[in-house]
Amino acid sequence: MLYLQDGSLDVPKILKEWHEEEATSNYGAFISFVGTVRSEDGIDGLSFDIYEPILQSWFALWQQKAKERGAVIKMAHSRGDVMLHASSYIAAVFSPKRRVALEFIDAFVEDFKASAPIWKYDLKDGKRVYAKERSTAINGSGILGEKQ
Amino acid sequence: MLYLQDGSLDVPKILKEWHEEEATSNYGAFISFVGTVRSEDGIDGLSFDIYEPILQSWFALWQQKAKERGAVIKMAHSRGDVMLHASSYIAAVFSPKRRVALEFIDAFVEDFKASAPIWKYDLKDGKRVYAKERSTAINGSGILGEKQ
Amino acid sequence: MVRVEFLGPIQKDALALEITNLNELATILQKDEALKEWLATCAVAVNDTIVTSLEYELKDGDKVSLLPPVCGG
Amino acid sequence: MVRVEFLGPIQKDALALEITNLNELATILQKDEALKEWLATCAVAVNDTIVTSLEYELKDGDKVSLLPPVCGG
Numbered sequence: 001m002l003y004l005q006d007g008s009l010d011v012p013k014i015l016k017e018w019h020e021e022e023a024t025s026n027y028g029a030f031i032s033f034v035g036t037v038r039s040e041d042g043i044d045g046l047s048f049d050i051y052e053p054i055l056q057s058w059f060a061l062w063q064q065k066a067k068e069r070g071a072v073i074k075m076a077h078s079r080g081d082v083m084l085h086a087s088s089y090i091a092a093v094f095s096p097k098r099r100v101a102l103e104f105i106d107a108f109v110e111d112f113k114a115s116a117p118i119w120k121y122d123l124k125d126g127k128r129v130y131a132k133e134r135s136t137a138i139n140g141s142g143i144l145g146e147k148q
Numbered sequence: 149m150l151y152l153q154d155g156s157l158d159v160p161k162i163l164k165e166w167h168e169e170e171a172t173s174n175y176g177a178f179i180s181f182v183g184t185v186r187s188e189d190g191i192d193g194l195s196f197d198i199y200e201p202i203l204q205s206w207f208a209l210w211q212q213k214a215k216e217r218g219a220v221i222k223m224a225h226s227r228g229d230v231m232l233h234a235s236s237y238i239a240a241v242f243s244p245k246r247r248v249a250l251e252f253i254d255a256f257v258e259d260f261k262a263s264a265p266i267w268k269y270d271l272k273d274g275k276r277v278y279a280k281e282r283s284t285a286i287n288g289s290g291i292l293g294e295k296q
Numbered sequence: 297m298v299r300v301e302f303l304g305p306i307q308k309d310a311l312a313l314e315i316t317n318l319n320e321l322a323t324i325l326q327k328d329e330a331l332k333e334w335l336a337t338c339a340v341a342v343n344d345t346i347v348t349s350l351e352y353e354l355k356d357g358d359k360v361s362l363l364p365p366v367c368g369g
Numbered sequence: 370m371v372r373v374e375f376l377g378p379i380q381k382d383a384l385a386l387e388i389t390n391l392n393e394l395a396t397i398l399q400k401d402e403a404l405k406e407w408l409a410t411c412a413v414a415v416n417d418t419i420v421t422s423l424e425y426e427l428k429d430g431d432k433v434s435l436l437p438p439v440c441g442g
Contacts, residue, residue, distance in 0.1 A: 085171060205418070
């Protein structure tokens with residue numbers, strides 16, 4: 001399940017829904033990761049652009065990997081502006097046993113950071129500034145650049 | 149925060165409370181692990197004994213470790229009977245950045261399994277049977293036994 | 297005709313180009329001074345699949361997307 | 370007097386013993402056939418702190434706890 005919405009996420013509501021969806025699926029472990037906008041560098045919030053077609057296919061690959069281990073992944077992300085102390089990202093893994101859940105959440109969140117086609121902007125002094133320094137070039141980037 | 153209660157845990161309620169407790173603490177990452185009773189080997193549920201004095205000091209050590217990394221740990225566990233598909237265990241880590249949260253939840257949950265003074269019983273055919281095969285001897289065990 | 301889209305923070309309208317592979321696209325885009333800094337760090341997708349070889353053949357109706365460095369979460 | 374408690378699944382009432390270290394406790398408990406299988410896998414706490422040496426000195430009023438293998442969660 002990949003859930004995208006404008007603005008910040010209602011964390012307790014989404015966690016409750018996901019928990020209820022799997023309440024009788026016989027998963028012994030449920031692990032969730034929530035990303036919240038921190039106050040730092042004087043920002044008022046963050047803003048996000050998402051390219052959905054590639055995000056969907058990236059997520060489908062992870063769902064397939066999870067399925068092979070008997071697990072399920074869910075993810076929610078914000079589009080547009082999310083202000084301080086509000087949350088923009090939730091990922092969750094349900095699995096029969098704990099090791100798979102603990103390993104998947106780590107690998108999933110790290111690959112999400114490195115590969116998911118989402119761009120982050122700082123909201124500061126009324127401007128939307130691309131968070132270039134915190135961004136990661138996707139694997140295989142640079143092929144259109146000049147030969148070194 | 150260490151929270152013990154008789155019977156199963158209300159997962160959405162506890163996650164909501166914890167999320168609200170830290171809503172303005174400026175933690176960027178919140179990760180939670182939920183353990184739920186699986187239907188297997190024909191059990192009707194599980195039952196737990198807890199030795200609280202040692203659980204409290206074990207938890208206090210982890211809280212101190214977390215504090216040194218700028219993080220906070222919360223944990224809830226059931227005493228007594230918890231039936232199929234109900235939850236008996238929740239652990240959570242709040243931290244400024246994601247790596248600390250991802251590493252702490254894994255290390256905490258594994259040490260919990262190996263060290264926390266909690267005993268598990270299968271509820272089966274009206275009996276409460278110690279889950280000996282799934283239990284782990286605490287580090288340093290066996291000193292009172294006969295010399296090999 | 298191949299459509300070329302610039303995603304996220306790259307402030308540039310889509311292009312429609314008569315090209316047959318990514319090598320030709322690289323040659324065209326490298327002439328755009330404003331794009332130079334992006335090309336070194338952008339990933340390239342053809343019809344929403346990431347590709348990593350300049351020899352990749354393009355056909356009429358294909359969509360090429362440039363994806364600058366990402367930071368979700 | 371030292372109080373000895375058996376935790377979790379060990380079905381045994383607490384003992385009150387006149388002992389001065391864990392070596393003496395080991396000698397006494399090893400005579401109890403029903404306890405033998407537990408002793409090999411139990412951890413030992415004195416006043417709620419795990420100890421790992423049989424030379425540990427005990428004094429009047431101490432509490433010794435035997436902790437069998439655990440499985441929380």
